[in-house]
Amino acid sequence: MDFPLSLVFENFSQLMTVLSVIGSAVSTIVFLGYKFGKHFGNKSDKKEIEEIQKEKHGLSVKLGKEKKLSSLLAAELSDLKIANELKSTKLKKVHNVWDAPRIFDFEKHYNQIKNSKPIITVANFKGGVGKTTIAANLAAYFNSIGKRVLLIDFDYQGTLTETIRNSLKVKEPFLSSNALLSDELSSSDIFNQSEPLHGLFDSSRLFPAFYELNDYETLMLLNWFNGSHDEIRFNLHKYLSSEIFQNSFDVTIIDAPPRPGTAVVNAACASTHILIPTILDHLSVEATLNTTQVFNDFRSKLNPQLKLLGIVPSKVSKVGYSAYEEREIENLKNRIPNIWQGNDTVSIYKSTPIYDKADIAKHAGLNVPYLVSNNLLIRNIFDDLGEKIAEELKLKTSDRPDTRTVMAGE
Ligand SMILES: Nc1ncnc2c1ncn2[C@@H]1O[C@H](COP(=O)(O)OP(=O)(O)O)[C@@H](O)[C@H]1O
Numbered sequence: 001m002d003f004p005l006s007l008v009f010e011n012f013s014q015l016m017t018v019l020s021v022i023g024s025a026v027s028t029i030v031f032l033g034y035k036f037g038k039h040f041g042n043k044s045d046k047k048e049i050e051e052i053q054k055e056k057h058g059l060s061v062k063l064g065k066e067k068k069l070s071s072l073l074a075a076e077l078s079d080l081k082i083a084n085e086l087k088s089t090k091l092k093k094v095h096n097v098w099d100a101p102r103i104f105d106f107e108k109h110y111n112q113i114k115n116s117k118p119i120i121t122v123a124n125f126k127g128g129v130g131k132t133t134i135a136a137n138l139a140a141y142f143n144s145i146g147k148r149v150l151l152i153d154f155d156y157q158g159t160l161t162e163t164i165r166n167s168l169k170v171k172e173p174f175l176s177s178n179a180l181l182s183d184e185l186s187s188s189d190i191f192n193q194s195e196p197l198h199g200l201f202d203s204s205r206l207f208p209a210f211y212e213l214n215d216y217e218t219l220m221l222l223n224w225f226n227g228s229h230d231e232i233r234f235n236l237h238k239y240l241s242s243e244i245f246q247n248s249f250d251v252t253i254i255d256a257p258p259r260p261g262t263a264v265v266n267a268a269c270a271s272t273h274i275l276i277p278t279i280l281d282h283l284s285v286e287a288t289l290n291t292t293q294v295f296n297d298f299r300s301k302l303n304p305q306l307k308l309l310g311i312v313p314s315k316v317s318k319v320g321y322s323a324y325e326e327r328e329i330e331n332l333k334n335r336i337p338n339i340w341q342g343n344d345t346v347s348i349y350k351s352t353p354i355y356d357k358a359d360i361a362k363h364a365g366l367n368v369p370y371l372v373s374n375n376l377l378i379r380n381i382f383d384d385l386g387e388k389i390a391e392e393l394k395l396k397t398s399d400r401p402d403t404r405t406v407m408a409g410e
Pocket residue numbers: 126127128129130131132133134159314315316354355356357358360361362363364365
C-alpha cells in the first residue's frame with residue numbers, strides 16, 4: 001500500500017506541534033520546579049543559618065567562659081608563685097621563720113626600746129615551771145611598791161587571766177590580747193578597752209587570753225606568709241611604745257606561752273627584758289637553754305636592745321639547794337654565756353629562789369598568793385625577787401612593804 005507524502009508531512013507538522021506543546025509544558029514544570037525548589041531551599045538555609053548562629057553564640061559564650069577561667073587560673077598561678085617565693089625567702093634563707101628580714105624602721109625601734117619603760121616577758125618553752133605564778137606575784141609586788149602595772153596574757157591557755165579575773169570583784173568588758181597582735185585599732189582605743197584591775201592592783205590593766213588566741217596566732221602567721229600583711233612581728237611594739245602606754249604604766253609584764261609562736265615573737269620585739277624561770281631539773285634546764293637560744297636569735301635579728309634579766313630558780317625544794325639542783329645551777333652557769341652572746345652577764349637569781357610551797361599551789365588559778373596568803377614567807381619570797389628586779393630596772397624601791405620586819409620577828 002502506498003503512503004502519500006502529503007500525509008507524512010501533515011502528520012509530521014502535527015507531531016512537531018505536539019512535541020513543542022510537550023516541550024513548553026516540561027520547561028514550565030522545570031522552571032516552576034526550579035523556582036519552588038529555590039524557595040524551599042531558602043527556607044532550609046535560613047534554618048541552618050539560625051542554627052549555625054545559635055551554635056556560634058554558644059561557642060563564643062563557652063570561649064568567654066574558658067578565657068575567664070584561664071585568666072583566673074593564671075592569676076591563681078601567679079599568686080601561688082608569689083606565695084612560693086615568699087615562702088622560700090622566709091623558709092630557705094633562714095633556719096627559723098621568724099628570722100626573715102624585718103620591715104620596720106630599725107633606728108626608730110632601737111631608740112624606742114632603749115627609752116622604754118621596762119617591759120618584761122616571762123618565758124620558758126617548758127610548761128609548769130612557774131612562769132604564770134611569777135608573773136602574777138611580781139605584778140602584786142610592783143603594785144605594793146606603788147607601780148602601775150600592765151599585764152599581758154599571751155598564753156592561749158589563759159592561766160594568768162583566770163588567776164587575775166577570779167581575784168577581781170568587778171569584772172568589766174575587755175578586749176583580749178589577740179587585739180595586740182593585729183594592728184587594726186588605735187593605741188588609745190586598745191588602751192581603753194583593756195581591763196582595769198580596780199580593787200586588785202591600782203591603776204593597772206590586763207589584756208586577757210583565751211583559747212581563741214591559738215587560732216589567731218596561726219591566722220596572723222598565714223597572713224604574713226600569703227603576703228596580705230608585710231610585717232606582723234612589731235604589732236605589739238607599736239602599741240607598747242605609743243605615748244598612752246608609755247605614760248600609763250611603770251612596768252609591763254607579759255606571760256608567754258611555752259612555744260615560740262606569733263605572740264612570743266611579738267613579745268620579743270616589744271620587750272626590754274626577758275625573765276626565765278626554771279625548775280632545777282635536767283629537762284627544764286635543757287628547755288631553759290633552748291629558750292635562751294631562741295631569744296638570743298630574736299635579739300640578734302630583731303631586737304638588739306633586748307636584755308636577759310636573769311634565770312629564776314623556781315619550785316625549789318627546800319632552803320639551800322639539793323645536790324642535783326646545785327649541779328643544774330652549775331650547768332646553767334657554764335653554758336648560758338655561750339648561748340646568750342652579749343657583753344652583759346646573765347644573772348642566775350640563786351639567792352632569791354621561788355620555793356615550792358603548798359601555799360602557792362593551793363591558790364593556782366584562783367588567787368594571787370602574794371595578796372591572799374596568810375603565810376608571810378610567801379610575800380617575802382616574791383618581795384626578795386621583786387626587789388632585785390626593781391633594782392636592776394631602776395624602779396623606785398624605797399617603799400618596800402614592811403612584811404620583812406614581821407618575818408624577822410618570827
Ligand atoms: N613555787 C611554787 N610552789 C608550789 N606550786 C607552784 C609554784 N610555782 C608554781 N606552782 C604550781 O605549778 C603549776 C604550774 O605553775 P605555772 O605558774 O602555771 O607554770 P607555767 O606558767 O610555767 O606553766 C601550777 O599549779 C602552780 O600553782
